[in-house]
Amino acid sequence: MKKLLIPLLIFAMQSAVSQTGYQPAAENLANRNWFQDARFGMFIHWGVYAVLGDGEWVMNVQKIDRATYEKLPAFFNPTAFDPAEWVSLAKSAGMKYIVITSKHHDGFAMFDSKLTDWDIADRTPYKRDVLKMLAEECRKQDMKLFFYHSQLDWYQNDYYPRGNTGHSSGRPDSGNWNAYIEYMNGQLTELLTNYGEIAGIWFDGWWDKPEADWQLDKTYSLIHRLQPACLIGSNHHRAPMPGEDFQMFEKDLPGFNTTGFSGESEIGALPLETCETMNRSWGFNLQDKEYKTVTELIQYLVKAAGYNSNFLLNVGPMPNGKIQPEFIDTLKVLGQWMNQFGETIYGTRQGPVKPCSWGVSTQKGNRIFLHVLKSDEQQVVMPRPDEKITAVQLFHNKERVDYTLTRTELTISIPSGIQHMPDLVIEIVRKTK
Numbered sequence: 001m002k003k004l005l006i007p008l009l010i011f012a013m014q015s016a017v018s019q020t021g022y023q024p025a026a027e028n029l030a031n032r033n034w035f036q037d038a039r040f041g042m043f044i045h046w047g048v049y050a051v052l053g054d055g056e057w058v059m060n061v062q063k064i065d066r067a068t069y070e071k072l073p074a075f076f077n078p079t080a081f082d083p084a085e086w087v088s089l090a091k092s093a094g095m096k097y098i099v100i101t102s103k104h105h106d107g108f109a110m111f112d113s114k115l116t117d118w119d120i121a122d123r124t125p126y127k128r129d130v131l132k133m134l135a136e137e138c139r140k141q142d143m144k145l146f147f148y149h150s151q152l153d154w155y156q157n158d159y160y161p162r163g164n165t166g167h168s169s170g171r172p173d174s175g176n177w178n179a180y181i182e183y184m185n186g187q188l189t190e191l192l193t194n195y196g197e198i199a200g201i202w203f204d205g206w207w208d209k210p211e212a213d214w215q216l217d218k219t220y221s222l223i224h225r226l227q228p229a230c231l232i233g234s235n236h237h238r239a240p241m242p243g244e245d246f247q248m249f250e251k252d253l254p255g256f257n258t259t260g261f262s263g264e265s266e267i268g269a270l271p272l273e274t275c276e277t278m279n280r281s282w283g284f285n286l287q288d289k290e291y292k293t294v295t296e297l298i299q300y301l302v303k304a305a306g307y308n309s310n311f312l313l314n315v316g317p318m319p320n321g322k323i324q325p326e327f328i329d330t331l332k333v334l335g336q337w338m339n340q341f342g343e344t345i346y347g348t349r350q351g352p353v354k355p356c357s358w359g360v361s362t363q364k365g366n367r368i369f370l371h372v373l374k375s376d377e378q379q380v381v382m383p384r385p386d387e388k389i390t391a392v393q394l395f396h397n398k399e400r401v402d403y404t405l406t407r408t409e410l411t412i413s414i415p416s417g418i419q420h421m422p423d424l425v426i427e428i429v430r431k432t433k
Contacts, residue, residue: 019220019243025228031199032245035231036271037347038096038144039305040338043275043314044086045148045282047104048072048124050319056283059106059154063168066155069106073123081130081321083137089323090143093331094338096346097144099202099312102131102191104148104283105165107155111195115186118155135195144199146231147191149184151214152205156180163208181215185222192226200231200246207236216241233273239266246271254307272309276300277316278327284316291326294333295422301334301345302371302423306360308350337422344369344395344425353382359423368428369395370412375420384410387430394418395425 024032045056051072052058059069090098103109109119111131121129131147138145153159154166160175192198201223206214220243223230231245240247247270251259254267254274278297279288292300297313304311313334315327338345344362351361351368358380359373366387370380384405392403392412402413412426 019217019224022220022224022243024245025224027229028224028231028245031229031231032271034144035097035200035246035273035310036308036349039310039345039348040093040095040301041097041099041146041273041310041312042090042093042095043148043282043312044098044100044317045104045284045314046101046130046317047106047110047283048076048108048319049104049106050284050317051075053284053286053319055281055285055288056101056104056106056316058283060165060168065168065170067170069155069169070123073108073120074125076120076319077125078130078317078319078321079126081133081317083130083134084141086134086317086323087137087141087143089328089331091141093335094342095313097146097199098134098138099146099148099200100131100134102147102149103153103187105150105152105154105205107150107153109187111191113187113190115183115190131191132195135198139196145195146200146202147195147198148202148204149188149191150205151184151203152208153180153184156183158183161209161212163212165208177212181218185219188219188223189226192223192230198227198230200233202248203232203234203236206234210236216243220244237261238264240268240270244270246273248272248312249274249309251276253303254309272307273312274300274304274307274309275312275314277314278330282314282316284318284324291330294330294337297330297334298337298422299373302373303355303360305345305348305362306350306355306371340396341423341425344371344427352385366430366432368430370426370428372414372420372424372426373422377414377420379411379413380426381409381411384408385428385430387432389428390431391427391429393427393429395427398427401426 049056049058112121112129113119121127135145154169157171158175158180220232233246233248235248235250247268250261252262254272257263279291281288301311315323317323348362348364351363353361358377359371362369392401404411
């Protein structure tokens with residue numbers, strides 16, 4: 001292990017103050033607004049687990065002990081990694097930000113940490129800091145960058161008492177929990193002082209030990225002190241906690257619990273985000289061929305916006321540093337759709353029509369966008385807008401659509417012969433005041 005805590009890190013943690021009564025800075029509020037406008041991001045799960053091609057949970061699922069798992073980095077040599085290619089792919093797909101794993105549950109740092117040698121720079125033949133390379137490329141291409149950081153750690157001795165996972169790693173039944181929190185905060189300090197402006201920290205793993213003293217006040221105040229604009233979110237499957245700046249939902253739209261993860265996820269007042277995979281796996285999985293169709297992903301993106309949420313779509317790069325061709329092909333088509341219809345997604349907020357059987361609505365300024373997702377729908381009914389309607393038209397060609405108004409409702413007739421799938425967008429233009 002490397003020597004812990006250089007003086008800067010010690011100072012950062014000692015000077016951290018409580019987030020109780022947290023009041024976000026002006027730049028944080030501005031970043032929240034940007035985040036809501038962005039609507040679409042790329043999630044990247046990448047680590048030494050990719051070598052085994054069995055997902056990011058392979059250490060726990062296959063019950064691999066730590067001594068055995070330590071052999072993996074020697075096989076991780078991503079010489080084909082091209083950060084410019086990754087960022088360009090995200091941009092061409094219409095994505096506005098990237099979230100990448102700085103450390104997953106296996107504890108392996110994908111950056112050159114001075115607090116441990118359990119990292120990509122010390123343990124792999126590649127020897128390079130991929131996060132620094134990606135951060136520099138994101139700045140060149142004007143792409144916002146978030147770091148996913150696991151609070152859970154199957155590798156460190158001081159992550160003790162153990163939580164609900166990681167019991168096969170062969171660690172001793174002892175450890176210093178406070179020392180682990182200092183270690184985690186030290187790595188966060190490295191990430192927030194050595195990699196330029198970071199748009200957000202995307203936490204995961206709190207659920208492993210929900211009754212533990214996570215000392216979130218210390219961690220959150222540290223982050224906001226180092227970078228006030230940096231957004232904090234946590235995949236803890238609960239209502240937002242003090243100091244957090246956005247709320248996330250794993251593989252579910254806000255308010256749903258089809259996966260069983262979101263049973264206690266009451267929707268708060270913060271910006272929202274939902275994340276999903278392109279097949280079934282987050283990390284690279286050689287045998288996972290259950291790819292979602294382009295239509296499914298477009299409709300998920302549209303529904304997310306209709307629930308006032310961002311959509312964070314995951315790729316799990318291969319151990320050589322390439323993103324697998326199936327994902328690239330899908331992202332290209334998503335980008336084509338966003339080039340045509342992105343105006344109905346970017347910068348919008350949830351529309352006046354709550355999500356219903358035929359689809360969802362978004363709105364921006366004096367325009368309402370009805371996203372009709374059912375191919376057999378012949379008409380849609382919504383509450384009558386307060387403002388005078390100046391146009392009801394198909395978004396893609398501005399062709400006028402027949403409609404009727406009553407005192408309380410607007411009924412729109414969908415022209416026959418119109419291609420619905422994956423999303424027929426009807427635009428309602430209201431007279432500005």
